[in-house]
Each structure stands twice: as structure tokens, then as C-alpha cells.
Amino acid sequence: MFKKLKASLGIGATTVDTILSNDSVYQGETLKGTVHIKGGDVEQQVDAITLKLCTEVKVESDSGVSYQPFVLGHIQANDPLVVQPGETKEVPFELKLHDETPITAINAKLNQSHVWLETSLDIDFAIDPKDRDYIEIRPLPVVQRIINTIEREGFTMVKADVEKGQLRGNGFMSRSGCYQELEFKNSGMFNRKEIELSFILDGGVIHCLAEIDRSFGRGDMYRSFTVTRDASDGEVQQALRAVLSA
Incomplete structure (x- = not known):
């Protein structure tokens, strides 16, 4: 007993x-x-x-x-x-x-x-x-290529965290009840910009929602795109064009 x-x-x-x-x-x-x-x-x-x-x-x-x-x-x-x-x-x-499990193997200054x-x-x-x-x-190889492309354009990943809630892009939305944000910043004096990326794996494709915070009071904007899991470097660069030029 x-x-x-x-x-x-x-x-x-x-x-x-x-x-x-x-x-x-x-x-x-x-x-x-x-x-x-x-x-x-x-x-x-x-x-x-x-x-x-x-x-x-x-x-x-x-x-x-x-x-x-x-x-x-x-x-x-x-x-x-x-x-x-x-x-x-x-x-x-x-x-x-x-599919919406956050990625953790990332090189962020603050990885939460x-x-x-x-x-x-x-x-x-x-x-x-x-x-x-x-x-x-x-991250899947195509997600890593997206991150690498952003970094080659002079951005540094400064923070990664997971937020409770739901996000919506053009023709897609999250389903898990939470979403990850990867925050990038550049060091430009006249074109300072912050970009937050959120990825959603959906079978054979990756959806991405980008929130772009521009300097000098030009306000925030959103861009979204979808690439296949085997997208080429050229397809990745094409998908990111609207994000990087905003």
C-alpha cells in the first residue's frame, strides 16, 4: 500500500x-x-x-x-x-x-x-x-533558396517567432491557428525596408505571404506568391521580384 x-x-x-x-x-x-x-x-x-x-x-x-x-x-x-x-x-x-509546423533551423539573430x-x-x-x-x-530546399535570395539582396534575418492567429494570402490561408514570421532588415540609408515572410506548405506547393514595412512613412504593404517544391532559382527570383521592388 x-x-x-x-x-x-x-x-x-x-x-x-x-x-x-x-x-x-x-x-x-x-x-x-x-x-x-x-x-x-x-x-x-x-x-x-x-x-x-x-x-x-x-x-x-x-x-x-x-x-x-x-x-x-x-x-x-x-x-x-x-x-x-x-x-x-x-x-x-x-x-x-x-504542414504549418514552424521551421527552427534558421540563422536568425533572435530565434524564438x-x-x-x-x-x-x-x-x-x-x-x-x-x-x-x-x-x-x-526548411525545404525551395524555402531555403527564398531565404538565400532575400539575404543576397542585402537583408539580414533579425528575428523568427510564431504568432497565434491566422493569415491570408492571395488564394490561400493558414489552418493551424498559428503562423511563423521571419523578419528581415536591410541597412539601406534611403531605401530602408523590413520584410516579414510567412510560409505555408500545402502539398506540392509553398505559399508565402510577405509584409513589407517601408521607411519614410511610405507605409506597409503585402505581397503573396506560390511556388512549387521543386521551383528553380529563376522561378524563385521571379516570385520575389514584387517583394524586393516594393
């Missing part, structure tokens, strides 16, 4: 550790791995293993700005199971990344984009064991 009481408080209880096959993946790929469950001092029933794909979003309100966890997707990895004292169980899983996988065990009358594994999300 005393061991069961301690286990309900998390002492000598079942533990969980998720091992990813690859913690660095491209946008839109599938995460694969194994959930390792280690029994504690007493038998415990695990009603569910839940894996959540999470990011952190900026939320603006009347009281200020805060950052909150945001769930992009989740799966339940198993049926209920019983773990005996000291027993080890392994449960494999696959989780398709949401984070993505992680949170694993939790649902155990009655106990502190549910949890595990958090951070994931590197790499």
Missing part, C-alpha cells in the same frame, strides 16, 4: 522516455521513434500514451505579450497496457508533421521558434509521467 501511495506521488512510479529515430527533419516529414516505458516499484496501468507536437506562440492582449504552448497535432500510440514492477515496454510510433514532442502516460490516481524532446525542423 505504501509503495502505491508513493507511486501516486511520482516516487518509484513508471517512467517514460521517447527516443526519436531522427530529431532533425524537413517540413512536412514524418517523425518516427519509440516510446520506452520503465516500470517502477508497483504494477501500474497505462490507459494511454499521448504524443503531442507542440510549438510556442506569441499572444498579444490588452495586458501585454505572453508566450504559450500550442499543440499542432497529436496521436495516441497504444491501447491500455499494464506495466509490471521493473518491466520495460517499447511502443513504436509515427507522427506526420503538420521552438518545436518539441511531448509524451505523456495517462495513469489513474497518479502524477502522469511526461517527456519532452525538442526537434529541429529544417
